[in-house]
C-alpha cells in the first residue's frame with residue numbers, strides 16, 4: 001500500500017517550495033502561487049496536481065475572477081498524515097504526534113533517571129513502540145523526528161557527544177530506522193527550535209536569527225543568511241562553554257568560567273540552595289516545605305513574580321552573565337533577532353527585559369539599534385515542535401525563500 005504523502009514524492013525542491021507557499025497562503029489560486037514562487041503556471045499546475053493526488057493539498061472554494069472563470073483555490077490538508085516528534089533532554093524524553101502544521105495532537109513525557117546506566121537506544125525504541133500502539137494508522141506516519149542535546153552530526157544521523165546521557169558516537173538514526181522502518185531525522189535540540197521559529201513561529205521573515213536555550217544546559221543555534229551555521233563537525237553553537245570569567249570555576253568540559261556554570265538551571269538551583277543554607281530568607285523554602293531538592297524552574301519564576309528578594313538577586317546576576325554572553329554573540333553574528341527558549345526563559349518576561357537592557361547598554365549601537373530579544377513562540381510545546389520541525393523542514397524547505 002502506498003504511504004500517504006510519501007516524502008520521496010515531494011522531495012523535488014519546486015514541489016516542496018510550492019507546498020510551503022500553499023501552507024502559508026492557502027486558500028490560494030494556482031496563478032497566485034506562480035506569481036509568488038516565480039515559476040511558470042504549467043510547472044505550478046503540474047506540481048499542484050501531484051500534491052492533490054498525494055492528498056497533501058485539497059481544492060476548496062473559488063477566488064476572484066480576473067476576467068474569465070473564477071479560479072479554484074487550493075490549501076494544505078494538514079491532518080492527512082502525521083509525524084512523531086521526540087525531544088530528548090538530560091532528565092526526560094517527550095514523544096508527541098503532530099500534524100503538518102506542527103500542531104501537537106497527543107504527547108507523552110517519560111522521565112529519565114539521573115545517572116542512567118541502561119542501553120539508551122533500547123529504552124527509546126521501547127518508548128516509541130509503546131507510543132505507536134495508540135496511533136490510528138501507521139501507514140500515515142511520515143517519519144520520526146528526534147532532537148537531542150549535545151553535538152549531533154545530522155547528516156550521518158549520529159549523536160557525536162552528549163555528556164549528560166554519556167553518549168559517544170551513537171548512530172541513532174540507523175537504530176530507529178532499523179527498528180521501525182520509518183524515515184528518521186535527528187539534530188541538536190537548539191537547531192530544531194530555530195527551525196521551528198523559522199517555519200511556524202513569529203519570526204519567519206528573519207534570515208539572521210540566533211536561538212538560545214537556557215535550561216539544564218545552555219546552547220545556541222545560528223541562522224546565517226537563512227541557513228543553519230553548523231561548523232566543521234556540527235559542533236557550532238556551544239554557547240554554554242564560551243568563557244565569560246577567566247578566573248571562574250572549572251567546568252566539566254575542561255575550560256574555566258563557562259557561561260553554563262552561571263546561567264543553567266543546575267547552576268541557578270545550586271546557588272539558590274547554598275544561599276538558603278547560608279541563612280538567606282526566601283519564599284521558596286515555604287513553597288517546598290523545606291525540602292530544597294523540590295525547587296523547580298517554575299517555582300523560581302513564581303518567586304521572581306512574587307518579589308522574593310533572593311530570587312530577584314539571582315535573576316539580576318543571571319541576566320548580567322547571559323547578557324554578557326549575548327553581547328559577544330551579537331558582535332560576532334550581527335543577528336536581526338535573538339530568541340530565548342528553555343525552561344528558565346519560559347514565562348519569564350523580567351529576564352527578557354533585563355537582558356534587553358543589558359544589550360542596549362553594552363552592545364555596539366550599530367548592532368543593537370534594531371535588535372531585540374524575544375521569548376520562544378511555542379510555550380509548553382516548544383521542545384516537540386522543535387523536534388518535528390526537522391522533518392517538516394524536509395517537507396516544506398522553509399529556509400529557502
Ligand SMILES: [Zn+2]
Pocket residue numbers: 240241242251252253254255258260
Ligand atoms: Zn565548559
